Amino acid sequence: MSPSQRMPLVLRLALIATVMAVIFVVDTTTRYEVAAAVFYTVVVLTAVRLVGRTALLLLCAACIVLTVASLVLTPHGDLRSGLVNMGISIAAIVMTTWLALKMEAARAAAHEAQAQLLRITRITSLEGLTTSIAHEVNQPLAAIVTSGNACQRWLAQDAPNLERARQALERILADAGRASGIIARVRSLTRGEPPQRAPFDLDEAVREVVELSQANIAMHHIVLSLELAGTLPPALADRVQVQQVVGNLLLNAIEALLPVAPAARRLRLASCSEDGMLLLCVEDTGVGLAPGMIDHLFDAFWTSKDEGIGVGLSISRAIVEANGGRIWAEPGARGGAVFRFTLPVADGEAAA
Incomplete structure (x- = not known):
């Protein structure tokens, strides 16, 4: 990859680091009652498409460490409120990271279903069969796109709605499995194999x-x-x-x-x-x-x-x-x- 191709990624990673620093400073210099650390969830959501699973987990750990450090360094406010806000922020960071990883897994499952469909298309010369398979798979794939967009909207809110996002991800995983299952069943049917009753x-x-x-x-x-x-x-x-x-x-x-x-x-x-x-x-x-x-x-x-x-x-x-x-x-x-x-x-x- 050329330097010009790497530059946008480098700039985005630098921006993420800058945002993390800003959140840390704001969370440290404000009172315990201000839960600025919850905005680390935005950092996680931004990074999910840029880094791999391990790097995202390390980023989650870094956000948690910064949240704890901010509590220790904050000079004034109600300590009990600070502890509650720290717990909420850490929970939001962990849940957002988990949901982001599940969302990427669901996307990979959807891509695998589409890849299976393409492989079947290449090995058959009967246009009617391939069109029928695409017709049958279209419903769960369309549902995956709808649920994925909904999940992103829930997570992108100022206060992420983690429960709604989790429900959307569960639908994505179920529909991705259903799409793969449909392809396998139609292929078995055309081969004359008995159904899995x-x-x-x-x-x-x-x-x-x-x-x-x-x-x-x-x-x-x-x-x-x-x-x-x-x-x-x-x-x-x-x-x-x-x-x-x-x-x-x-x-x-x-x-x-x-x-x-x-x-x-x-x-x-x-x-x-x-x-x-x-x-x-x-x-x-x-x-x-x-x-x-x-x-x-x-x-x-x-x-x-x-x-x-x-x-x-x-x-x-x-x-x-x-x-x-x-x-x-x-x-x-x-x-x-x-x-x-x-x-x-x-x-x-x-x-x-």
Whole structure:
């Protein structure tokens, strides 16, 4: 790296050191009651993209040492208040460092998910498959970006909201794992490998998918109705693959609602137990199904969309059937369309 390329980094590190010195001087020369040391959290947030994990931990330790030194050197004020402020400042520094490291780990996980997607794209010549995988992974990756931006906003406040930032980071880690899981499951499906079936709570899995789509639903002024049973026995299926199906049906329903007037946009998800199987229903009041469409909806490469390729519902059917269920569609009673699919119930031995 040339000196001109190194110079911006050197200047930024020098600026960080200067800010730390200013915070130390202010914290030392003011009364115990002034908790200037909490602004070391800004230093940590600034440095997280510039240095590695070890250097960031050393920076955290340096900030803590400076905080303690300021308490010792402060000449006046209420010592008890100073001790309380020192404890709060150190806790904020440590928590901010932990959150910053988790945020970088989440970003790395997201990049790994994207890298896996690119590797799959290189080894397949079937455009429909790669587009379908990208379509399925797009939801968790979009959620990662949204949660990451929210986390940065919470941490950048004058008084960082550490709890909200921690919650955002937990969502990032969960969505990054979900993206990687989706890629692995779709790849297994195309290779003809059996799904990884295990007992899980269908209603909980549906809620997770709906949460990822909340921003899209709200943006298009769609009224969502969740009528989940809440008392269903566990489903016996591949949870990630089932969530792929729910996400695809949900996205199709949202797209079908866009051409209708905002006041008429209704989306309903309901679950129940029927004939020894679990049943999930996704109903919309969108443009509906034209005559003859139902016979071809789940055919590979058949689509009614101008820019569609017709693989989403085909893969959804393959997933549901591979997990021992059935999927079908019918016109809605109030217009629009209704998609339903079933899953087997986990017996006592499997659930245990």
